[in-house]
Amino acid sequence: MRAARLMTTALDALDALESESIHIFREVAGEFDRPVILFSGGKDSTLLVHLAVKAFAPAPVPFPLLHVDTGHNFDEVIDFRDAVVERFGLRLEVAKVQDYIDDGRLLERADLTRNPLQTQPLLDAIVDNKFDAVFGGGRRDEERARAKERIMSLRDAFGRWDPRKQRPELWNLYNGRHAPGEHVRVFPISNWTELDVWRYIQRENIELPTIYYAHRREVFKRDGMWLTEGPWFGAGAGETLEDRSVRYRTVGDGSCTGAVESTATTLDEIIAEVTASRLTERGATRADDRLSEAAMEDRKREGYF
Template structure:
């Protein structure tokens, strides 16, 4: 019996494709913010599907803090060699200020390396729409985001005064200097992302899979050796079978003990998971509302 019924994953995919096509055909100069993580991998795959047989009709932009994991750089460079148009942006002011989380504290460091750099990158490319892989499920202020998230001339978000967004009639008209962040994966959860990666065979950075890695135990966090900034800490590391649930800058991203070595095993692990996805991200826990404050200033 033909029931003309989409499964939840097909429905999410169809919605994301619709959003990507809307953004591509209504903005002058869109860009995809590529962060090398699993959500970016899914976005990239959706873009291939959305526009085929056309190539992806906008560039990919990686705002690099210089603190990403080596394996992330390798993964990104491989995609570049495969022909993806990935532009890498290093903020000149960030390089000059030699920002680092242990000297400035995470809030200030993120402010310079991520938020300011992102705003500078968007400005330098005159991008009017930046597509990102953020999901409402990730964090409570993201739960409030529209699919089209408006930013003023300064790239700032005003959560108390968001544009109404009705049906799928996205209003993409902008005044000079305004821009939007578009979130095609708004309605996906972490489990949906992995289930889709499994279903479609999408390549992701190996850091997501469990391996023996040198880490420093700090409470329940496992800090990777790569992210340790002080020599004496490096001496205290031990080998632990672990993986990353989310990827950020190595000094501020913890691993979790895990033996999930395949996508299938990650999905099984998620069925049992008791902690939220971004619990390993130091920057989310600076103070109450820290993500909202970063977002208002222009962060993703």
């Protein structure tokens, strides 16, 4: 009986989170002229697409998707991204970091990590397409800088975020006012946790890239993380490739996204694993967030999502 009550409470909580997210999508659609959803093919952006489809069904989603492509992606994720776009009949805009490196607007970093290079292509895509609201899958439980943000977060004409200018959001009232040239970043799943996301994925039977589930992969350990070889780099001196059972908790640039050792091949097993974890997904598997104590906040001030 107690277990049944706990399950009912969990489902009620998911219903409330879903309702809030759908409300945010509809508010933005009614208030802004040119919204766009940032979509990488990862679990959080896939959840955004699922919620957007629900928010406007049976009509199609009324705005496009935007992927800032580092060029260092996992093949499974790009294939999945394209399959989602085709399945729902969505329009996908792609801003490529490689284009900026090729024409000299950006320089390849010495460490070959491209996540910090996403900012300029993102800001240019927003300006070129006149997007005034940009949906993202950021959640407050991921990282301290993201915990500071409101659901609707104003960016100035240069795409910069000022944490001192956060607007109050009381009683589900959101302030999307912005001057010409400014835009608003919108986080419909800001109040979700990683565990909420996985429970909802299970409840809604949402398909994800296969790398979120345990699989065999050749990896090497660097700075306490299991990285895989790719077009970005390979194992260095003193680093040995090992065949291990791993999965990815978050998906990003392959040069800075680590895997975790896991045998979880089902949603039940993943949920049990996440429940027992003491580290957030970014804290456990994203090297770019370890560059400094304020790495994420510094990038957000510059215009990063």
